[in-house]
Amino acid sequence: MNTTDTVIRPARRLDFDSLVPAFSRAVSALDDAAVAEVEAAGIPSGLVELLRLRTSQLNGCSYCVDLHSRAARDAGESFQRISAVAVWEEATFFTAKERTAFALADSVARMAETHVPDAVVSELREVWTEAEAAAILALLVSINAWNAIGVTARCWRPAVEKVLVEA
Template identity: 55%
Template structure:
């Protein structure tokens, strides 16, 4: 298959050029969430898996591509990256990772989930209050990026023959 076989997806808005101040602010939000995750000791590879899962739920092709590659670069086995969409049915994730994945899904789907109490308590038990707050920051940031990416289609996925 050649790159000419791929269907081009048209950009809707050049978000970064149209609202550069806001784009920088979102980047700052993401950097702050990453810093809080670092401070709370949240594993960088897990962070990428959580970003990937939220991006899958939101349907952001750019972020799915970016965070699946980033997870592998952080040392996550390809098998775990591939299984993230079906994590509930996979034996490749620890109990703490499952709590973080459930939390990520519930926060991402907040309009319908209302983020149940038991979900919050499970992530607090696994990561402590500081870790839970850092994870919430991380999920809020990726959902912000996903909202922009899905709506504006401003960042096309680069076609690669290998990573």
């Protein structure tokens, strides 16, 4: 893309933050609580952002995909791992322990289809403590809430980076 290309940005449907400010603050508080729980449980910040990224990919929230890709990079995750989140089941860059968290993220994001099978939770519990597993679930509930708002209201937009390409 060069600087003369036009970026297509879907129109905002609802100014969510202004229209329901108390609820918006409540979702922010929910997210703050989830972050506090994963931090207290010792879940690595890079994995936290990769889980948020994966969930946002599944839910189709472009703002959150952009935000959490950048946050994962800021947390020290490699470009390779960030890029491979979309294909985590096939990628060789994730540990068995991380894979159980991704499986839960996928299952929770698709809960209407999956009903979060016992096997997914059992595998998670084999490698994470009960407190860690609960903290991961709290994080997933939070990002799914943000995604529902972002996808429906299209109230936030990622900043477009300028890319200069020599012609």
